[in-house]
Amino acid sequence: MTNRVLEISNLEKSYGDHKVLKGVSLAMDKGDVISVIGSSGSGKTTLLRCVNLLEDFQEGVIKIDGKEIGYEDVKGKRTKVSAKQVTKDRALTGMVFQSFNLFPHLSAAENITLALKKVQKKSKEESAEIAQHWLERVGLPDRGTSFPGQLSGGQQQRVAIARALAMNPKLMLFDEVTSALDPELINEVLDVIKSVAADGMTMLIVTHEMRFAYEVSNQVIFMNDGLIAEQGTPDAIFKNASSDRLNAFLKNTKF
């Protein structure tokens, strides 16, 4: 139980009348890499955004390192925690987005150092050192002074990964991080993610790259209509898919 990094129980989320998540439960131990696959609209991205508290949710509990995030029990009533606490809870996870979302007015290194300085209150020198370390880690040792507009999509996404990792999160969330990339740039990003996984980082990955999901994960989740329809090892999901729905989904995707 001490190794349990993420525990989601019975998560429900709706936008108005439209229920997007209908009771999702999921547990991750330290070092787990879980890929989430499924057709668009199945709730994959919403699930990730809930874990990062970018979305409110109506029911269920999300715990990181055993502590509930986002909501608390106040006299038996489920209450949203303060904005300050949300900010703190959010820092437990690192998130990488489909559209990179680098800060365009800051250099690659400054993208990484900003929160180190402002959130973690580290010195300028230490922040710069950490930034350089992570830029090297994602294979961009000499691009620290480049601005996002001067980098390729793949490079931008690697900086975004470095930015998230530099904050030393307990759990990394990847939201379709290669979907906006040109095909020839996808692999450089996936390779970085694989190497981070090899270092033992706990990762929850929403992806359309089936081969990548197969290779990087120890568990794969197939989401359908707001629920986890299947969960198993990559072999069980990709090679021995049992349900018709999963088979239909896999038939329509490239492996």
Place this chain on the structure above:
Amino acid sequence: MGYHLDYAVIWRSLHDLFYGLGLDLYMALFSVALGSLIGLVVAFALVSKRKLFRVLSGAYVTFIRNIPLMIIILFIYFGLPDAGFTFGEIPSFIFALTIYAGAYIAEVFRGGILAIHKGVGEAGMAIGMSNFQIIVHIKIPLLIRSVMPALSNVYISLFKDASVAAVIAVPELTFQTRRINLETFRTIEAWSSASVLYVASCFLIAFMLRRVERRVAIPK
């Protein structure tokens, strides 16, 4: 027949014209600086999640933007003393132009805020930055860059609006010109000289703002 242009009288009053121009620049600079601060705060209030902020800021912009500057000035200069607040002409005018500027600049900034990609703010949230930190370190730097062209336009316009101070006898350029006109009857010379000074100043302001714009541009 024929009107003989004689700029000699203008030359003799050149000092007064430049003094007036300096006063315009001084008042405009003050108002634009303060108005920009107000505009920034009001712009974020306009797009705030809190209804109270939206209503108050919306009311400010709606009222101030839809009242002629002349009326705001007369109201403040002649109205406030009746309410027990007495200011001189210049502070009154700076006050009036500031609240007027704030409303216009707020709308420019609001456009800049809306143009910021939503994901950029979310990325800030995801790495644990507070809303305030995101506004200060990400949104404001981005929005100022994106609104620079529109902002320059408003700034130049506000500089020219300083001429309205003539109605409460602030001895700025327009006021000086009218005085020279009345004293010398050199109407064409007086107003053409003032026009040249306004054009030259605006040109210079635009030039400097363009340099700032280039300087803060994001490298591509």
